[in-house]
Amino acid sequence: MARKTTQTRKAVVTIAAWLIGIVIFFPILWTILMSFKSEGDAIKAPLAMLSSPWTLESYGEVQARSNYALHFWNSVVLSLGSTLLALLIAIPAAWAMAFVPGKRTKDLLMWMLSTKMMPAVGVLVPMYLMFRDLGLLDSRIGLVGVLTLINLPIVIWMLYTYFKEIPGEILEASRMDGASLRSEILYVLTPMAVPGIASTMLLNIILAWNEAFWTLQLTTSKAAPLTQFIASYSSPEGLFYAKLSAASTMAIAPILILGWFSQKQLVRGLTFGAVK
């Protein structure tokens, strides 16, 4: 009897969960479906739209008309560049704070976090003017710098929480065995730190890819990543459903795939280790 009720219960939960899951995912699904339709079919009523023939023409047109590849490449350069730069600065810092903690390490960490709390509009005007005067507007270099700085606190925090979990006893044991500092870092610590660094990198790429304040304010065309490129579809003359769908699908696909791999790390990274 009990067995039967749990089975019924499981079936009910299954239906409810799938229904809600599909409703939440529906806008993405709809965008993907629409990207494989012709412009004329995309604005038809939902059922007529679905039954119309499938085509890849929108994907071809997006590239032909707007140099999609350039904006995609800009997104790759900005997110990868800013992530690597942030790791380069953050790994030594997090390392030192985790393994050689001082009296003020906690204050230092909290202060770093507090820089993340500053709203971007608070510094919009001077950043814009500085970029203008230095000729950095619409340049990838300038934006890589800004994206590095805005994500640096999260990167340091995430790395710190991972490094903290590496047990100190292992270091002591390797020292007892006569390992030098160099071999200690190379053979003991590095292998244990790599998974943490990899997940930090993954989360930061996602955040940088989707960043939509500075990328919108500081780029126009040459250095514009996908966030800015997609925003250009908001003007009425740029309104083509099938092409917007194709451009959107290509813009979100890489991150959806990366994101699904990083679900677990996401929680830790975005809550600064407060929820694991």
Add this chain to the structure above:
Amino acid sequence: MATEHSRTAARLMVSPAVILLFLWMIVPLGMTIYFSFLRYNLLNPGMETFAGFDNYYYFLTNAAFWDALINTVTLVVGVLVITVFGGIALALLLDQPFWGQGIVRVLVIAPFFVMPTVSALVWKNMFMNPVNGVFAHIAKSLGLQPFDFLSQAPLASIILIVAWSWLPFATLILLTALQSLDREQQEAAEMDGASVLARFWYLTVPHLTRSITVVVLIQTIFLLSVFAEILVTTNGGPGTASTNIPYLVYAQSLLNFDVGGGSAGGIVAVILANIVAFFLMRMIGKNLDA
């Protein structure tokens, strides 16, 4: 364990990060404060004069500021209510055993990875458009008049779009918290005859309180600076119906070229965010045993 030598090395390793973050925090912010006391218009460069608190006075007494403040608070509270209650409900549901858990989880989390400009434009055109949107087609097939979401209810529509993006975040964190709930305690309570409701109220809710606080505070930080969704859907309009403080500052400084006024607005935004940040930092600090 740490020797004088390793301390020096540690300081050297931390300093690049500290110096960069310090400059990033102090230089632009200092300039914003400086500009906020100037009469400074980008159309008349070189004509800056000291303005005292005039910019603050004009910014704070402008009707648009109060509209923007109310809109900002409405947006933050609206999204929080939807995502926190929706997130709790969803997390409780997804925590039950069912077939295809992995796939449903992936479906539910997906919106979080969609860049803001994409989610806003997809909702605006494919769903809320009064002629070709999915909602309009549904309304027509039911014999109803299609509703023009973004001009009739701009702020509510933006709340819906932003809530869709953040619901996965709340769900994911609350689900993670639920999974660390003590199962034995639950079973013991069940044996002792505690009802489902009593178990939820006395065991689950207290366990979730901390995570809910974290969700609320972190989301507030991000929601206070919602910008892209407004830029690509309504441009803050009609009138100021969907203008929030970040959008107002942007319009003031980069569309009206009023650097002084925009900077004053920026400082007001910093102060508002700091009030929230103060509580968030205390939460996280308590949790940190460095």
